[in-house]
Amino acid sequence: MSKTAIYVEQxxxxxxxxxxxNxxxxxxxxxxxxxxxxxxxxxxxxxxxILAGLETPDSGTVSFDGEDVATRSPYQRGAPMVFQNYALWPHLNVRDNVGFGLVERRIPRREIHAQVDDILARVGLKGMGQRLPGQLSGGQQQRVVLARALVVNPSIVLLDEPLSNLDAKLRADMRAEIGRLHRETDIAFxxxxxxxVEALSLADRMAVISNGNLVGIGKPSELYHRPPNRFCADFLGRANLLAATVTSVEGEAIHIDTPFGPWVGCAASGQTWRVGETVLGMIRPESVTPGIAPSRGNSFKALVENVQLAGATLEVALREGNTSCHATVLSRYATPITVGQQADWHVSQEDTVVIKQDEEPSAL
Ligand SMILES: Nc1ncnc2c1ncn2[C@@H]1O[C@H](COP(=O)(O)OP(=O)(O)O)[C@@H](O)[C@H]1O
Ligand SMILES: [Mg+2]
Structure with missing residues (x-):
């Protein structure tokens, strides 16, 4: 099967x-x-x-495998789209809905039958070929839509919020299933x-978009742990943001003054830092740990203002002066954390991320 890389420029x-x-x-x-x-x-x-060919950009280019696809129709691009609403033919049964694209391609009937059977089994709809869409649950309808996209054996599939109409439990199941379907093919999704959560748990790589600008791109763990700006820090999870000032830079290590004292942090690559620059020190709640740092790390004392048991974790609100900070720690019966405690906390240098102050991140 041919494989296609996508290039999107400006x-x-x-x-x-x-x-x-933008x-x-x-x-x-x-x-x-x-x-x-x-x-x-x-x-x-x-x-x-725009990738599917359903919309024309004002400027910029889309190429598949180095070839500009501007003049190719959606059909010629061969990148089927899976929509958030299912867009199935209500009067056609599952088999005919799925086989539709193959009939269009003038594939012999017998072959269509075999390919549709194969794909229905792969998406977990074996034996449901005769049903009408109205006789299926939301999750099953979404499987039909996936089957319809995959059956034509494309090199690209475009999915637009495919799980947003499903309830939470089904969404988690289908998420795992889409991951599995992707691994079983060599199709770019x-x-x-x-x-x-959907993006962090499934993506090989991801792009974060804010207001028409691409403001972050990379592997999920990279973007989560080393967000390049405040928007990515906030959008990808919970973030404690401390007002800070750069005091010196030694290679990867950025020394900052924070309300909790002098700290050392790191940052997403490709940024430059000026001594005296006003920045933010970002720490994720789950990297804030009780006790003094065992080795290199940033330690601080803070008052425990509130503790909430969330089952596996404790949500702890900390305060020192005017600065508050959230910690998510594993709940342990033997090591209680109590309100009113003045205690030691720490976070590693690797988990302390220095980010720019900008409210509006500049486009990458
Ligand atoms: N056909 C259209 N006509 C006018 N405005 C549109 C049209 N499509 C999208 N927009 C606007 O463009 C912006 C981006 O929309 P969209 O791409 O649908 O965002 P998203 O999918 O991220 O929710 C929105 O402000 C939306 O209102
Ligand atoms: Mg949308």
């Missing part, structure tokens, strides 16, 4: 006075599970429709969502 798309995409560039490797993540209205669907 895409701009305006709708009247709204700039939906110069977005990224590439997707063949077979990659690539996410576009961002809040509602940031331009994700517009980007996907471009997957759009506003749900950071």
């Amino acid at each position: 895409i701009v798309k305006r709708f009247d006075e709204v700039t939906a995409l 110069g977005v560039s990224f590439s997707v490797q063949p077979g990659e599970l690539f996410f576009l993540l961002g809040p509602s209205g940031c331009g994700k669907t517009t980007m996907l429709r 471009v997957y759009v969502t506003h749900d950071q």
Whole structure:
């Protein structure tokens, strides 16, 4: 099967006075599970429709395998789209809905039958070929849509919030299933969502979009643990943000003054830091740990203001002067953390991330 890499360069798309995409560039490797993540209205669907050939950009190029696809119809691009609403033919049964794209391609009937059977089994719909869409649950309908996209054996599939109509439990199951389906193929998936958990748990790589700008791109763990800006820090999870000032820079180590004292942190690569620069020290709640740092690390004393048991974890609110900080620690019967305690806490240098102050991150 042919494999296709996607190149997107400097895409701009305006709708009247709204700039939906403001110069977005990224590439997707063949077979990659690539996410576009961002809040509602940031331009994700517009980007996907441009890839599919359903929307024309004002400027910029989309190429598949180095070839500009501007003049190719959606059909010629061969990148089927899985929508958030199922868009199934209500009067056709599952088999005919799935086989539709193969009939269009003039594939012999017998072969269509075999291919549809095969894909229905792979998406967990064996024996349901005769049902009408209205006789299926939401999760099953979404499987039909996936089957319909995969059956034509494309090298790219575009998914637009495919799980957003499902309830929480089903969403988690289908998420795992999409991951499995992707691993079993060598198809590149471009997957759009506003749900950071979906992206973090499934993506090979992901792009974070804010207001039509691409503001972060990389592997999930990289972006989560080393966010390049405040938007990515906040959007990908919970973040404690401490007002800080750069005091010196030694290679990867950035020394900062924080309300908790002098700390050492690190940062996403590709940024430069100036002594005296006002920055933010970002620490994730789960990296804030009781006790003094065992080796190199940032230790601080703080008052335990509140403790909430959330089952596996304790949510702890800490305060020192005007600065508050959240810690998520594993709950242990033997080591209680109590309100009113003045205690030692620490966070490693690797988990202390220095980020720029900007409210609006600049586009990458
Ligand atoms: N056909 C359209 N006409 C006018 N405005 C549009 C159209 N499509 C999208 N927009 C606007 O472009 C922005 C991005 O929309 P969209 O790509 O659908 O965002 P997302 O999928 O991230 O929620 C929004 O402000 C939206 O209102
Ligand atoms: Mg959308």
